[in-house]
Amino acid sequence: MNGTEPVQSAARLALRADLLDFRGDPGWSPEPGTAVRFRPDHWLLVEQGRIVGTLPGEEPPGDDWLRLDRRGRLLMPGFIDTHVHAPQLDVIASFGTQLLEWLETYTFPAEQRYADPGVAAEGAARFCDALVAHGTTSAVVFPTVHRASAEALLAAAHERGMRLIAGKVLMDRHAPPALTDTVDSAERDSRELIARWHGAGRLAYAMTVRFAPTSTPAQMAMAGRLMREVPDLYMQTHVAENRAEVAWVAELFPQARSYLDVYHGFGLLTPRAVLAHGIWLDDADRALLAHTGAHIAHCPTSNLFLGSGLLDWRRLEAQGASVSMATDVGGGTSLSMQRTLAEAYKVQALQGVRLPAWKALYTATLGAARCLHLDGEIGSLEPGRVADVCVWDWASGPVDSHRLSLGRQLHEKVFAWMTLSDERHLVEAYVAGHRRCARPQPPQPTG
Template sequence: MSSLVATTAVRGRFLDIQNTVAQARDIHAQVRYVEDGLLITQNGKIQWFGTWQEGQYQLSPNTQVEHYPEQLIIPGFIDTHIHFPQTEMVGAYGEQLLEWLNTYTFPTEIQFKDPDYSAKIAQFFIQELLKNGTTTALVFCTVHPESVNALFEAATAQNMRLIAGKVLMDRHAPEALMDTADTAYSESKTLIEKWHGNGRNLYAITPRFAPTSTSEQLEKAGQLKAEYPDVYVHTHLSENKNEVAWVKELFPERQGYLDVYDHYGLTGSKSVFAHCVHLEEDEWQCMHKTDSAIAFCPTSNLFLGSGLFPLKKAWQAGVKVGLGTDIGAGTSFNQLQTLNEAYKVQQLQGDKLSAFESLYHATIGGAKALSLDDKLGNFNVGKEADFVVLDLNATALQQLRQSKTKNIEDAFFALMTLGDDRNIAATYIYGHKAYVKKSSD
């Protein structure tokens, strides 16, 4: 290897899922655990992965090897639904979805017309992602283009693979947060041209949800998607029963909530719908038929009292699912804590969420939901080198619990049940160490 090439070599214990699967029962066969492994990255991509015994001969004599003998290295966490402007209002008391938006969310988002304010929160948000081991996220901004520019600029500084977009909202919101069908189209078009495919940035057409967009605006969103078929669509669907009833009132001519989006050309393989707690049978079929994806947001669904997401049904229906923190209705940036709540959501429905299925949804499953599984989600050669180093013993309780674990599956389950940001020892973005835990963190 040329010394001019940016090379990173990392040695330690590695755990990933080698391939996407059609059914949860198939995940176990795809688990790859390397007790003493070596990952070599070159210019941001994985060049070699395997055992240390074999891999050491791939290294030139002057290559520095970063060794994590006690930690566990997994692919970076992928967050398929999060709101960066809601970072400052996590844990807002006492409301369900529609009241929560009016009481807390909209007043907070008005501030993001100010580019300096947007930049300040965007910087904090990106650092918080890194601190929690999240290397890729699908992100809501606000209606203001300033918020989108600020977020992409902060992500670009870290070379992150990020998907985001300007919110489209032309009714049922404060005047200061509304655009029009035409400005939604023109501003989104400008932002797509500026950011989509610029470095590792990708763009998402982002109607907030059907109630806050007129038919004219949704038509413009569909026009954008037709003109730029490679961009994403990111919105909310069937989160709350009152919301579902409201959509039926607003769009009586449509068969249901999802049919609103489908009618305007907003479903598809790069369309991600957050929540989907209350889907009807024909909507599950439409999700599968259109290859649309769901962002499962357990901490948010519990915090707002929205309901229990039927993950087992998603597998049965053949619908892609990723994990979302949904800050700020969600209560943590951390995917370990999110998995802890996801496990409980399934328990309440009489189902079990295994450690390896949890890892799947947080990594390669999330990548599949974002149509990025060719680039992200595991340690296969050629993938982008985004990964996280986990300290399994960040607290005295964790140390005691880990001392009693039987195998790597048990160890990861204990980690996701007891873990949080204190377990993130280091986060690597595109082969570069972007975050290291300090003793004060």
């Protein structure tokens, strides 16, 4: 999408819209409370790529600001996707399998193509642009086992100024030969990638164990050793997604108390560990998450699409564990965080729980930033935060326009927007104050 105004922002940018963000966890009530911050018709002030303040709409900043009037639209922090696979755009919406068969039939063949640096570079650019076009400005991402794939993904995100956490996938068994590494090659590649990319711009490196069945104990021990050497590394993997997978892990690691305990035994559970799914956990597992500070990336569209199961979110939180939100494309069915949140509502509803819009949106913005220890940088509209922000249409057609016109309370309006909107509602997305995606805008109001 190309805008009618310059893609690169001015040094001082002011956006006028309805501002929505969070000060803290709003909990499970539809009442807004003090954690929800809604400021209708305000200017968001951005200087040198960071948020510096707000002003009421009728009090515009001076003429030395580039003022963009988006009255009647919604402005929020960019979404944070905590688990997504860059190469799996190639297999999104693939028919008819559960997890393990899905990997063999669709995922592994698609990922083998990313050994080609040209394919990897093209795919990384497409993926990063697609994220932003869906209103997601930060993400925790799997490339493939190939170093070229990780290099391409990190380079593409760096070029766009994005906050991205990623790392070469580790797989030294139970995968096609074209997708396997060794303990030594994985360590060599990981060390070189960490030296080049960890902390470069807005990038961070994650030790990326695909899942316990595809890494030998020696490889997971190597990953744990690197995490001890570089304490601010992240770790990303999958856990307890599917019952057959859980049974397989129990056969492979009979000494471990549980699937989650496998990772704990190798020192992989830290406050910077992101574990996708976490459906088939028990109380001891949930307590272990709380103890280690590792958190679960909830992937509702993927869990429903692959028939994996329903996340018991309330029980996780009751035992002190944290949850963020993730699309898990390509097991998931859309990069749209709104579609993902709408499915999360259904997952909870099937268990007799109602997920308010506040809790859902918090989990995809400030809540995710807190889980990643990045809330000083992203996730809210607080002064000092990087200006990763998106402007949305409240409605884009007659159905949602009519529905929103009938909204009586703020939560009703926001919940309807969350449920009915998707990437087609995105007006523009800014990454560090630079506009990276936009629809053409009508002429600015005068006077």
